[in-house]
Amino acid sequence: MKNQIHKKNAEIWLLLDSRDVGGIESHILQLAQGITSFQRSVRVIFLRQYDNTHPLTHLLNEANISYRFLNGSLRDLFRYARHHRPVVIHSHGYKAALYSRLLRLSLLTSHQKIRFINTFHAGEVSKGKLAIYDFLDRWSALLSHYNFVVSEQIKSRIPSKTTVLNNFITTQNLAISQGSQVAFVGRLSHEKAPDRFIQLAQKHTDHQFHLYGSGPMEQELLKPTTGNVVFHGHQNSMDRIWNNIGLLVICSRYEGLPMTALEAMGRGIPVISTPVGNLHKLIKHEENSWIVKPEQLSQSLIHWFSLSNQQKEPIQQAAQQTIRHSFSTEAIIPTILTAYQV
Template sequence: MIDSLGTGGAERYLAEQLPQLGRFNITPIVVSLRQREEGVQADLQRRGFDVRILRASGLIGRVAALRAIIQAEQPDVVQTVLFHSDLVGRLAAVGLPAKVVSRLVNTDYDEARLSDPNIKPLRFWLARMIDGWTARHLTHQVYANSNAVKTAAMRDLNIPFDKITVIEESRNAARLGHPSPQRRKLARSRLGLGEHHEVLVNIGRQDYQKGQRYLLEAMARLVSVRPQLVLLIAGRSGDVSEELAHLRNRLGLEEQVQFLGHREDVPDILAAADLFVFPSLYEGLPGAVLEAMALGLPVVSSDIEPVRETVEVGRSAVLVTPASSEELALAIEQLLEDPGTAQTLGRRGRDIFDARFTLEQGMARIRAFYQKVVLPNGPTPLEVERARTEHSGGMAAGVIDIELPTATKPCRPLMSVILATPDCYETIRKTIRHLRTQTVKHQLELIIVAPSVDRLAPDESELREFCRVRVVEVGKVMSIGSANAKGVRHARAPIVALAEDHAFPAPGWAEALIAAHRHPWAAVGAVIRHPNDPKNVIAWADVLIGFGEYLAPVASGVVQRLPGNNSSYKRDLLLEYGSDLETLMEAESLIHTDLGEKGHQLYLESGAQVSHLNFERMSSFLCIKYLSGRIFGAARARGYSLPYRLLFACGTPLIPFVRYGRLRKRWEVLRQTRRLPWGVMPMAWCGLLVSATGEMIGCCMGAGQAVEKRAKFEFHRVPHLAKVYQSKRTTVSA
């Protein structure tokens, strides 16, 4: 079920999928809400596919017409894509045996859309409410074309994380073909261009979302110094077509900028280009970028999350701030001035496409997904995830592995330690120095998640003692949970341990964890030590709320929860969560609860100890409690119905009282072994109130931007310490 069979990316992708479905014994019936003259409709009908156009109008008429088709054909699955088809398809299948699957292809409710003058806020929020309710209650499963779309669907539509599977888009390499000098020359000739022209190409309909006005403004900056520069924009007319035409004329770019309209020869247009430019403000998964990579083009793009998932930053693409014509112009000029670098980026882009985005790989993932939906004994999420990674050459979305040389002989690590940094090696140096004190460091694999190996600038002299060191490049570290999930996927040891730049393992930590994992524990946590100023009331309140039940001294034993970001897991158990792992890592206690419900046991190992640096400033303490509470509340409430969500929100004020009672008991135990400052429990009460407020807001409104904001507090802990102690600690650390 689709809105139309026109010229868009969703329509083109459907047309490429249909011929492949017969190989899997899947018989497709395509139902479209509207007749289209342009696009893929005529071609599909000519090739003999069962295409049906709903002649009814209005929501009720379309629902009735589709329901009649479903009752007559008795399909196993009704798949919908795009808003109007989602709504019609979900309603039409109510009460029927067919399972409804919706495919999400865009971040439709990104707040950037509200900047579009064509978007009416009331309609925007109403559509979001309707879309979210029907997706949660009237679908069997949802699949998104990128992790960014999945995250947006959970945040904006409150769809439970376990209801969404990520299946990246793919493209038919045979249709796109390969670049060659002959093809380039012929394509330019047909476009009226010569070899002396410097050709930029953008593919996309002329809508606000595509950010093409910023590309025109960048062209205006460049043409005075590059008179042979030409920009080709291929895509159908849209909401801003008239605005773009006026802007081109006002900037005097009539000769340099060509609006080609809808084209069926997009691969040849790409073959004629020197550079592909993609200034979109928001996207799902950028299919046009995939096609440019397939044609070996270097890419200059807006720095938005779906693009970061698709490319390798600095290796196949240059990313710039969205809506910045100045940065666009600078990046374009730098690549045009350096053809060697541009060609290197293009070759790497083609390698990424071959490794991850060919149609054969995409169809394998879709087949596994449908088996899971239709067959009661279909593949598990782990098998779907393996299909995703095996068909991508072992590369996860948006990341690559780089091996760093070590002095030790090749070995099989017993445990992988995952450590993230948003910038450089200096941020994690102190933690790595503590890892070097481990008695079994030669059996550890160190996984460093960083923006890039160049920005990381690792000190290899400090890394040679480990069994293996692997750097996972992600372009931008947006959150600690997402970074840890990517590290887990790239680990090779059977055990994975999470580490932080402000948590310092004691000697024997790794050995104790590895020994504990010889037992059938699903996860093993470390005991937490408090290294802050012993007189700081805020730091005591922070550690008591976050790690009270794990705070030394405490005995080893089976527990229900473990310290977040400071525990270790059997890797295969984490991989079973598939594409949901990123979300679960943001609220790690949900993993502990789920493992317990599956019959697994968690273990606290007193022989493994970590000194965890805690917040000492009031503003930082309260902010982190609010953000963490909101993230947890949003994650916990995703599977709740609206009445239960409201009931949970109403009960939230009781949460601080329950937690305070637990903290009080632990506080009394701690007071027997050490001298503690007065005022800790009142401060802890304040933190619990703020955290509960965050949970209530998260339950009702979702996490919002809390995940990204929390990351700013999780990294670089020293600025959040009391000023009187910052200089002393910095000196000691150095």
């Protein structure tokens, strides 16, 4: 088959609808950088621009990745695609996925050939209005040429054929962190279970706990604080902060394969995590990190506090090696580029 990806100026689009930086946006940044490292042309397409400057644009500018904001309509996406003729549109999130599939249907009578790829990221079961969009997203997946999912749990909910794909990060120039903070990094929402992190802090008042992120549970979490939790708020980028962290706690109720775990372990920061999503593929219990039931988080934390720096060192090195071997750009991008082939 002819490989249109190699045509001069042929663009791969990464499509999303987004207001802020979270797991999907972090994934897209890593994906865009990974695609570029394989000498492919990539552009991030935002379906619309909301009120504030999107924090991802600063990171894209730093990485020299092209991007474009549309006006939010399917018609504008259709017009822009007809004019710029991408060879691949890779959607992320239910709205981007639905738009891309409608675009594919609108191009059925056209000679323009686009490869439509989608990645399902969300592990939680949606409720209310979002449940309708979630249903439409899952059941229209057959309209994409290829669907990735980031965990077996998500795969089980998609009626069409999907491929489980490891999340990944760029590992070049990542040094082992020298930090000591016990940290939670993520959205302060029910599925991420930051309330469990606060409960841990309440059990270990001799230690400080650091919480990076914001979200709908923030005010609720601030009320019962014992004085040993530092709320750092939303972070546009964690790059300069990771070196302060010595242990990441993931206490989620639902997950796929969180980028925070990869970013931490890539810097030699071990993780204590609940057994959700595909974290069992990443974590080798008691070798590179720990994966335990929610009621065992405190016990694992006590074990971590008891280790000397010399005892922590092989765990830190094993964490970093796991990312380099199985969850790095070099390991994963070739699989994605294979799916992109026209």
